[in-house]
Amino acid sequence: MKKWITAAVLVGVGMVIAFPLFSMSYYTMVRTSTPEFCASCHEIKPAVVAWRSSTHTNNAAGVVVDCMDCHLPAPQDTFAFFFAKSYHGLKDVAVHFFVGEYDREKAREAAYAAFDNDQCQKCHRNLLHMPNQRGAMLAHRSVVYARPGYEKKCVDCHYDLVHSERGLVMFRQTRQIPYQAKGLKQL
């Protein structure tokens, strides 16, 4: 048999095996990336309920920010994304079965600590020009161009933004009280 035929057959077999494999893993990734999937763990459910009532879900632009938009690296950073997602999935399952009580406050602090400003800045990119909110402009400047030793996280001021017990559904467009960052959490 000619060499190229062997090669073509091998490539063909590879494709036959790889296509369903990739397709399945892609399908799995998509299925396990929905807020509904996250809410299937009872530990996470309250967070999803709170998220659903927040302005990250309800706004006039119709933009919905999913769990992984904030909590995982961007999917185009394929390796970081797959690694972080698999690591957290496996860890959560292990902790669910082998460790007792889920400490919500501790988990919240851990999430704040893990947040990278890049996560927020995937969407919130135009932060320096707000003619009607000059205080915010000033504060954002001190984050985007932080002085050495004064690096800050977005979530240092913008905490309690999504997962807070507000008791009612918030709509960004009908918000009566203007949104304000709360000031530095650590003060």
Next chain:
Amino acid sequence: MRCTLIFLSIGLLVVGLMAAPGLAQPNFAKVKEYRIERSVPPEAQACIECHRETTPGIFADWAKSRHANANITCLDCHLIQPGDQDIAQGHEKYYGRSDMPWGEAKYKMPIASIVTPKDCSRCHPDEATQYSKSKHANTIEIIWKLDPWLNKGMNSDNERKVGCLNCHGTEVKIDENGKIDPNTWPNAGVGRLNLDGSKGSCTSCHTRHRFSVGEARKPEACDQCHLGPDHPQIEIYEESKHGTIYHAYQDEYNFDAAGGTWTAGVDYRAPTCAACHMSGSGKEPTSHDVTQRLSWETQAPLSVRPQDFKPFPSGSDWKAERQKMKNICSSCHGDSWINDFYDGFDKAVTEYNEVYFKPAKAKLEELYEKGLLDKTKFFDERLEVEYYELWHHEGRRARMGAMMMAPDYAWWHGFYECKLRFANYMEEANHLIETGQKAYIAKDFPNATGDTTKPEKIFGKTQ
């Protein structure tokens, strides 16, 4: 006769003409105008229009501020979220009053009277962070760890409110009616414990509602608290060459230079308090941590290095901090001037420690040990007062006077008084030891009724 009449009527006319402008324009203060020419939310406009009439002083102050320049309105600082505990309930009723301009329900916003460093940190995060590390912000913790007036309950709660805590700061509380507890308010103390957990008050130095940078750069911003027999920093400053030059040349000073540009020799001739303790100079950056750049704790009973100050260790290295202060000095002074000055200061501190304080303290402990002095209370025996004033009054004046180069405070109000106090104190102490006679205890020590519970917010509940 006719002549007289003509003169009289001309005279009346002249007087009338002179008085007319006065009648037409009574001598009232000019009203500061306010036109909405930039985007302001209607609710904030309502605040401004109403407060222009009800509190014109606050309005005019704000109108002249940098905040008004930047379109920062009342709401940017006073707005809170519904359900917050410090919501000003009494304020809400004004939105229903038809006699008030803009008194309509549609402008209703939840607001808090008290604005805290945490609120300020929304726009000024770095300044608030630096401030939170200072002894200013943490002064309540420090005094509760040291002070016998508080810990032994030797003064009354109101003496504290109108005295000590006015500068140090109260622990703000909400009473059972949901209003700010009047025992804790009003207050703009530097270490005020706020309801949101933050410490202090930016308006101690940048007073409401002007919030001026220039104001905080003047010694007058500091002198409300840093004066008097026990911490006469302002008097010391005024006696020093720095203060003398400030008084002679302050009309040439440019206090309103932008942050980071206030320059020695250009914007000011001799430094103010802020120039050395906070402002940037040369390569040294500005900081709102007023207690950095210190190399001795000259207010403590025994002078120690800031990192060894037990109630609130600075977490810094005094040598590095001294170098920072020297860098500030070197904007105007040469090395030998700076080093030789510090030499004198170090000697003053060491002499105070070794010659005056340590022997006095040893004597006090001996008296307690021998049962000649009673440890139950403090200040109710004369030797305790003498010991206290030795370090708390003249001992501080001597050290601080040496530090900020005020000869009269270093010597006459300082070491001279230390000498007399020390001699009298030792005479009385030795007399008690020789005779075995117990000191007189003032049974009628007045108004020693203050609460001795340490603030829960800092020390927790376990007491």
